[in-house]
Amino acid sequence: MAVTNLILIETLCTHYEVEVSFIDSLSDLGLIEVHTVEEIRYLPEEKVTNLEKMIRLHQELEVNPEGIDVIMNLLEKVDRLSQELAEAKNSLRRMGFPE
């Protein structure tokens, strides 16, 4: 089994220049899952990509955590719909409809 690397929340805050309270809000909204080991809080390494995206939305577009929650939900939906659309287009091709 692969070992999950945990990264200190404080380290992330320093490097990405975000307040700990921002991470707390994301965590409260269930957008990230913070692990606590002996009272020290960490984020699994593979979740950093997702966190980075949320930080970009926050810093570059000035979106607050609630707004990020909405965006993340909509993005998930867009992703699902795109996949469905691709499948539907593929089926139409079989039935002889040009694109």
Next chain:
Amino acid sequence: MDFIDYYQTLGIDKNATEADIKKAYRKLARKYHPDVNPGDKDAEQKFKEVNEANEVLSNAEKRKQYDKYGKDWKHAEQFEKAGAGAGQGYSYRQREDTGGFGEGFSGSDYSDFFESMFGGSAGGFRQGRSAKFRGQDFHAELELDIRDAYQTHPQVLTVNGEKIRLTIAAGIADGQTIKIKGKGGPGANGGPNGDLYIKFNIRNETGFHREGDQLYANVEIDLYTAILGGEIVAETFDGKVKLKVAPETQAGTKVRLKGKGFPVYKNEGEFGDLILTYTIKNPTNLSTEEKKLFEQLKTLR
């Protein structure tokens, strides 16, 4: 290379104040930001244009230079650089050669116009975005023939000079993306490396239509076999099969060949089904005698 109207890009007029520029930029950034437009190349391009316009217009010195020389940049001696001028319009260059792979969104690209006017990028528009912890993700696309996707096979890719060996499992889907952990850009300050994402585009020039693990194909049978029944040989994806055609088979009849479809991804030895649809070929150029016999059949009905 063409002149770029940065005011038009941001939808503002020449007298716009700093606040107007910021506001217009923010609004467009929210619309075209790559994080809210995943996989949308047009939006990404727009975002680059908007960023470039903002970088020039929000910087007092650059704005002054642009207002003064922008229109006449071709004649302004100080902006003429050897070799510049051969570009084609609003084209963007990658900062570094990534071996054919895009760098994902990096914000490092400027138009030829920008570069000839202000030189290469110094600092970039998004200082806050450089890899200061986790490395950048790389995104690559790989075209694969459906025949190759049918079998598990090794492939060697070169990304930024590094050879990456991977095994592509049979049954990979068109448009599927796989992640190769840690093969993106290097992290900084002890941060993890970025990941490499490879999206597969599957080219299919066979007569088989693929939907997930199912394969579909049409099989033509002649009129006599369709009416009287018989045996035919049909192509499957990896060979031929003998099939019995029942008497009085109608056009459009479907036959399902279990396990003759596409391999199921990461379930070795498991296959989808092949669904064949019969089409019927009517005879042409009938002789007088044949016609007579068909007439006879018709009157019998």
